[in-house]
Amino acid sequence: MKVVFPGGREQELLPSASVEELLELLPENERRQVLVARVNGELVDWRVPLPPEARVELLTFDDPAGREVYWHSTAHIMAQAVKRLYPEAKLAIGPAIASGFYYDFDVAVPFSPEDLERIEEEMRRIVEADYPIVRQEVSREEARLWFAERGEKYKVELIDELPPELPITIYRQGEFVDLCRGPHLPSTGYVRAFKLLSVAGAYWRGDERNPMLQRIYGVSFPTTEQLEEHLRRLEEARQRDHRRLGQELDLFSFQEEGPGFPFFHPKGMLVRNQLEDLWRRKHYSHGYQEIRTPILLKRELWERSGHWDHYKENMYFLEIDGQPYAVKPMNCPGAILIYQQRVHSYREFPLRLAEMGLVHRHELSGVLHGLMRVRSFTQDDAHIFCREDQVKSEILGIVDLVDYFYRQVFGFPYHVELSTRPEKAMGDDRIWELATSALREALEERGFDYRVNEGEGAFYGPKIDFHLEDCLGRTWQCGTIQLDFLMPEKFDLGYIGEDGQRHRPVMLHRVIFGSLERFMAILIEHFAGAFPLWLAPVQARLLPIADRHHAYARELQERFSRAGLRVEVDSRNEKVGYKIREAQMQKIPYMLVVGDKEVVSGTVSVRHRSRKDLGSFAPEALLEQMRTEIANFSLD
Known part of the structure; x- marks a missing residue:
């Protein structure tokens, strides 16, 4: 069989060889750094046989995917330790997250700080034992029976909801077995330095109608030095927590009468207004016109736009005069209704309509987090209507505007990602390819090194996302550009071209701050509440x-x-x-x-x-x- 590495280097192996056999050809110090492999675009365990033609990437902790596998395997080690110490604990889920991992447990008595210390000690014994982590594919019936006999009701529920065509896999390490898609590290001994950080209550699946579980958060690294540096950053982040600073500086609050709906105090409004004033000045100077659209609009509008099919579980509804209405979760249909009020000429294009629009989205109580995750927030939207030949220049103009706000005003470094057609997308392949190419060409013209996120675009078009980096090295996705050929089609939008005929405009959706509330939270933590002079509520x-x-x-x-x-x-x-x-x-x-x-x-x-x-x-x-x-x- 033939293996091809990035860069084109090839390696011959015996048929049905695995990644593990491939790694035997590497020096020991290099082999120990490899955590997982990406084979023909998919992550696989070491022991899975390679296909006859295999394009292989060997991933380390420095690779995001390698780091995710490392943290996921550490979550399994923690779950094994919990089951040893608390055999009656029921397992829920234990994923890797952006800053480490967690595992949810159903236990009779909440975990204490002393419990976390005991769990850490048991984890060390599991790591020292260096158990192989072995993948096994089983039948749905076998998996269901195994977990049901052990009272693992959450695993049974997950099995019952898996698509019938999806293979069921379990992972074993020592006496511990977990339902998991994987992949995982080769053995528990790969985890060198770890720390359990905190424990919190979390509803099963984030729904307050479900049982309250105990969620243990943790993090792990290949070296003690990396762990210590991470813990130092966590302490710095704790000192900068916008929820604490928001209260101390009298900027905003949350009340029991409106969970997830922020209350802005006078000083918070001063900061907010400075951001909005700067936003308006810059947008007016770049040819934008400001609009305001209603919060409530009829349900039939959201059905026509496609939001009803793709987003209704996140929307709020009510009746007025016996007719169904929805509280808007997005601003774009309102901008379209304004566009439709009169006939447009090609001479007006590009038509840039900007809105500081208040939107509402139903978030489960378990995921609310200060200003970072709320149920009511303001998006600094703009919707640009233009001709196809103007698309690239408009994208370039937005890119420059984002750069002005992020780099020149706030000093944020940032990187760019391009997201392509998702599985549940509207429209035909030709339109999607045309839209994706326009975004790609604009990024390449500006010289961006960008990452491609396959299948992560919006349901109506591909998008560019801007991820800014704060003073602690954390990244936040804020700005976005979404190219939309579909919404103009659904609403039959048109303009009179130079030839006197009716044509279809292209629509661009874009935000810079994203959620103004979330952007404020990022600024509070980035500056540790010490806003620059121009932004400080009291100068x-x-x-x-x-x-x-x-x-x-x-x-x-x-x-x-x-x-x-x-x-x-x-x-x-x-x-x-x-x-x-x-x-x-x-x-x-x-x-x-x-x-x-x-x-x-x-x-x-x-x-x-x-x-x-x-x-x-x-x-x-x-x-x-x-x-x-x-x-x-x-x-x-």
């Missing part, structure tokens, strides 16, 4: 030393406010050192101390939250410095 706080200095402080406040700055006075009867510490805790960029000397000289003593004491300034000189920082979007 300066005046700190009079004594009552006799209050009049001068008020005079300065009025002067700075007239200049467009957000300034407040701390007039409490407290020592100035205490006031400085309070302002520092509130992440206020500038603290302006005024006492006898400042009153006499007509100056202010300036302290910055990160640059510390800056000395004495004339008010006008400080105003000029702050204006320059704001105009340049300084990140300090």
